[in-house]
Amino acid sequence: MNQRIDIDLPYHLELYIKREDLLHPYISGNKFRKLKYNVEEALKIEAKMLITFGGAFSNHILATAAAGKEYGIATVGIIRGEEWEHKLIDNPTLSLAKEFGMEFEFVSRTSYAQKEEIGFLRDIKQRYSGCYILPEGGTNSLAIKGCEEILEPMDYDFDYVCCAVGTGGTLSGIINASNANQKIVGFSALKGNFLSDVICNFVTKKNWTMNSEYHFGGYGKVTDELIAFLNDFYQSTSIPLDPIYTGKMMFGVLDMIQKREFPENSKILLIHTGGLQGIQGVNQRRGKKNKELLQYT
Secondary structure: OEEEOOOOOOOOOEEEEEEHHHOOOOOOHHHHHHHHHHHHHHHHOOOOEEEEEEOOOOHHHHHHHHHHHHHOOEEEEEEEOHHHHHOHHHOHHHHHHHHOOOEEEEEOHHHHOOOOOHHHHHHHHHHOOOEEEOOHHHOOHHHHHHHOOOOOHHHHHOOEEEEEEOOOHHHHHHHHHOOOOOEEEEEEOOOOOHHHHHHHOOOOOOOEEEEOOOOOOOOOOOOHHHHHHHHHHHHHHOOOOOOOOHHHHHHHHHHHHHOOOOOOOOEEEEEEOOOHHHHHHHHHHHHOOOOOOOOOO
């Protein structure tokens, strides 16, 4: 569903947001798209379980757990940080994933860094016979196939399509599905420009750019300025945004608009990639520091 954002905009711009967050209560946004064909393939080959990787507040971990429950396949999460094994009760993401039936392996950050190495993956396959392994964040060719379905025919009259970027899969799918006359803008949630190289592995079109100016300190980092912005945006629009991905993109787009970086009369579509489950964890951590919380009611 494309929702018009009713705020005052200069030079005759039009701003809409595609509410991918409404696709599913737990398998929401881009996670719904990324898991669609991967789960289909796992069931087709009669895999015994889905195994994937993520941090303690990962949207992908929770979505995989929810998909496993919904489609009747076991799930295992390889979690970064051994300390979380004894803190499950304090972690809303992992607690809910456990309710959905996910089992966990908690590994050191050193071990976790090896998650893409052949030996590490071979060991997992030996210990979990018949497993189907999903990468961190869920990005692979089947995930990109699912993300290509985000854009619909009605979206082809937008001049710009903007999307937050974590692992690059969602933006790659959008680029592949876009019209040549559209401009696709990715907003990196991570420091650095390496994501552009990742995306180049999955796309051939040249109608895209990567903006790395609105990461607010890096992946998972949240500032007081960002939280205040998101609360004000919700009060004005009633649209909740997560502070890790879509919220940063929205801040960036509105800042670019004020800087006149979009041409006059442009029609802009923003992709809401979900991730709202992570708000509880963000508020939990900020509450311990007596900082302003996200207030979506």
